[in-house]
Structure formats: C-alpha cells, structure tokens
Amino acid sequence: MILVDDNFSTISYAIVYGRQAYNNIKRLIQLMLTGNVAGILGIFLSTTFGTLLFGTPIVMLNAVQILWxxxxxxxxxxxxxxxxxxxxxxxxxxxxxxxESFFGNVLGINILVNGAMIGLLAFVAFIIGSFMGEIVRKPCLKPICIQFKIFN
Structure with missing residues (x-):
C-alpha cells in the first residue's frame, strides 16, 4: 500500500475497500464455479444415465445453451x-x-454441495419432463457420448 498522506482515515478507507473487493471476488467465484459444477454434473448424469433410461445417450444441454x-x-x-x-x-x-486458503472457511464445500444439488435437481427435472413428453430427447452423436455408449 502506498500512502499519499499520514491520515489514518486514508488507511482505514483503503482497508475497507480492499476487504470488500476480496469479498466480492469470493462471491463471484462461488457463483461461477457453483453453476459450472452444476452444468458439468447435469451433463454427466444425462449422458451416462440417459443410456440406461432411454437406450441412447442424451444431452441435457447443448453447446449453445452452455454458451448462453x-x-x-x-x-x-x-x-x-x-x-x-x-x-x-x-x-x-x-x-x-x-x-489461509482462498477456498477455506467452507467456500469449496459450499461450491461442491450447492453445485451438486443444482445439477442433480436439474437432471431430475429433465428426466421428469422427458417422461411427461415435454422434452424432445435427441441422441448424442459426439465422440464423448460415443465413448459412454461403448463402455456402457
């Protein structure tokens, strides 16, 4: 920290905004990683268990939806x-x-647990909607799906 003057309020002001920036960055990383864990888990579950439920690997999210x-x-x-x-x-x-780790104080656990819950609930909603006939099941013909099909 470079001090422009010897005023203590300048130091406390810098500490307040530095801590707030750190807290905001932590929240942003938690938001993004939780969503990405949920997306990865949903795609993994739909690809692997889609074979068991529907006879062919299906994709819960396509590339445009993931990009969006x-x-x-x-x-x-x-x-x-x-x-x-x-x-x-x-x-x-x-x-x-x-x-202290950046993912300390249960941040890493929160990311994994919340992401797993969101991904699992999204997969369950996808399966329920698929059995109700509201979701069009498209077979996955990408190499990763073919790999799952070979090993299942």
Missing part, C-alpha cells in the same frame, strides 16, 4: 455482485492469515 449460460447469465449476475455496496461490518472481521 456462461456468457449471458453469469456475466449479468457477476456485474451485479461485483458492484455491491460496501458492507458496514467489514471492519469487524478479523484479518486473514497469510496461510
């Missing part, structure tokens, strides 16, 4: 999370240890 999910929805939510106002209680937090 990553570019549009994550971008708009990230901008909103990144512009959050400063939390008034940020100075009451204890300083972080140098050795």
């Amino acid at each position: 999910f990553n570019v549009v929805s994550d971008t708009l939510l990230s901008v909103a999370l990144g512009m959050e106002p400063v939390d008034k209680t940020v100075m009451k937090e204890k300083p972080r240890e140098k050795s």
